[in-house]
Amino acid sequence: DEYAAVLASLLNASPAAIVFVDVEGRVRFANRWIETFLGVDPKPFVGRPYAELAEALSRSLADPRGILQHPADPEACSLDSWSEAVEVARPERRHLVRTVGPVRGPGGRYLGCIEVFIDETGAIERQRLLEERNRELDAFASRLAHDLKTPLVSLKGFADLLARSAGPGLDERHRMFLERIRTSADLLNEMVDGLRELSRASRPAGELHDLDPLPLVKLAAEHLAAEADEAGVRIELPESVPLIRCERAKLFQIVQNLLANAIRYADPSKPDRWARISFESRGDRVVLEVADNGRGIDPEDLPHLFEPFRRGKSAGQTPGMGLGLALTHRLAQACGAGMEVLSRPGDGARFRVSFPAASAAPASPAA
Template sequence: MTLRRRFALVAAAAVAVAIVLASGIVYVVVRGELRGRLDDELRAAGGTESNVRIALGDSPLGGGAARGGPDAPGAPGGPDQPRVARPDGPGAPGTLHQRVIVPKDALGLETAYVAVIGADGERLWPLPGSGAADLPVTAATRAVASGGRDAFFSDATVDGTAVRLYTTATARFPGFALQIARPLTEIDRTLDRLALVLVFVSAGGIALAAALGRVVARTALRPVGRLTSAVEHVGETGDLSRRIDVAAHRPGADEDEIGRLARSFNVMLSALEASVGRQRQLVADASHELRTPLTSLRTNIEVLALPATLPEEERRRLLADVVEQLDELAGLVGDLVELAREEEPEASVEDVRLDQLVAAAVERARRRAGAPLFAAELVPCLARGVPSRLDRAVTNLLDNAAKWSPPGAEVAVALELDEAERRAFLSVRDHGPGIAAEDLPHVFERFYRAPGARGMPGSGLGLAIVRQVAELHGGGASAAVAPGGGALLRLELPAEAACAEDLPAGAATPPRSAPPVASPPAPPAPAASGARDAGGGTSTRAG
């Protein structure tokens, strides 16, 4: 089942539950209102009990007309009123009996059932056998007649008809209970019509909700469909340049969840495209870097494989070339392995005297053949990190400066400490050609080499290693154009001031500054070899 269909079904189910609940509430409220009105009518009818009269029956002594006897005009049982006798007849001689008179429409209800019940439960109206409907007499009815209970409502069935029954005491004539009932036929008919209407309205509402849910789902999920198409397109064609512009189809939609998903997808595609681009650049750079030493290496080996007529001096030179080219290949492989190590430094983390580490790296750079003059200004400071990786980053910075500095030029190395921020800053400044403005944002990117540096030795990985080491240690790296020309590269690391206790036993604090020292003259380099540092670090001006 598609997400769109599930969305529509969920919307329809939610609306169905709401409609069913609302319909049930409406039905219950209307039913209560109708029955409440009927109860009010029955209660009002019970208040007209003055029209129900209790008269004295005939006595064996006569005198029925006296004191409002039955023969008196207008009296109960008189000529103008119906007379109802007790079922046992006029009674024994010398006794009185009661007669109940309920005139027609006496209670103002045309379709009402009326009964008068005595405290002993005897029905005084209507008479048994009169053909009138009998209302049920219960213990509660007798209790009302005797004054032991208040009036009450109840449901009953009379001759197969559901009725609403109201039982109340007659205030004027104690010892009697008046029962008034009306059929529920009209109310039930009204409720049946209401239930039918609610069923049709609910069904229509659910169907409409399902249709609207499908429309809303189609509209809301349209960007998801475009995302799906984009993913399928990328998977089928490998084209990573495709992007999803949600705002172009729905203004303001880039702020909702679908818009965020589209932006995340675009960011992912951009990162993937950049990664693939760097990989392709790596392949191109690696093939370029490997082609030259491998070709030279093969040529030298083929020459060495010739008969022994090769002069000894030439043989030694070729062997030196082979060794240097192997070192260059090993350095390139080492750079690639170093960049592949993305994990945080943990196992060999220790306190490192940055000033001593930089001083040692500068001393190695001075001894390297063909190195320029190095001037160091170092402040004692202590950092927490992996010594080998920090040394690799510092060495790469120095090698990069040495590669681009002209003969006899000075490379200024400065290590400063911001005690308030607890940060150390290593600056390496050369007097080379500098860095073009368009290359500054990319000099620390992996596999990046400026167009002018593609003919130089190196793979464009040295400065990328510097940035990676800095970031893994909680720092950073930056590049700028130095005042007066040249490049200024900076390495930033968390650090603090070094105390005397931080020095190893028997070691002296390195000098805060060291004068420039010229390197020994470099011997002639083989034509087929490329310049690389002894540690295998790759150097490049922009990469």
């Protein structure tokens, strides 16, 4: 009895609503958080059939079907545990995660079923606010890019006109000033275009489809063939790939950006330079990997690799705005894909993008 009292105190102190149902289907314990989260005083239901408590709890839910169709039934939960999201409509709106699972004693003897409700309202609200702020920032970036585009086009146009009409009559010093204006205008134009692409990439993908990535991979390699030849980089493509679920245009841009990055940061000191694209099925995901034996990435730069307008130490004098990987990361997120990178200076880099697998995914044959 003393240990039971201690256990009850611990469970009442827990920041989760907890119900224990014995093998006969009767409520043996329900802590105070049941009333806090769901507005139901559990004390009258202790010793009563769980179905009565479930009926009372269901009246607090926005959708009562979950708790009624999948109750904390001792027979059902003796086999497995499960979790589901539930929304509380009253006494106040909350977002809970409900988990139901078996309780076993010494020797694995089945004692009953435990039902736990964890309040995720704060985390969900913070996520909603973060997404809202991100949408506002993307909208601001899009508007800013649009508003800057017109004066930039005018600036570049007048600078070009001045170069054609008055350039031959200028001395070397003033021609240098004029060229700096034109170069700066081009640079600002690239930045504005980058901002616009970045805001577009953050938009959720359209309807996702099961698709064969191989034709898009080959097309990206064809587009970059001349650049690869100039850099002395051999592009290696897979012979077959599993089907994935994605938006076609976004997948093409992801592959092309990662392959272009591998070519751009090739190590000229290595006689054999390569960039390799591969796909691997991992359960309900398909992982795209773009690997190379280029310069690699400094460990200090890895945490900031997907931040826009940030260039790492290994970039050196290589042209770029520091937008390619940030854009690729946002494209992957818009498709429901995760992205990671493994790299060490001098050992190249391996970028991995984990896509949802297609609903039925036989490998595509090599052409």
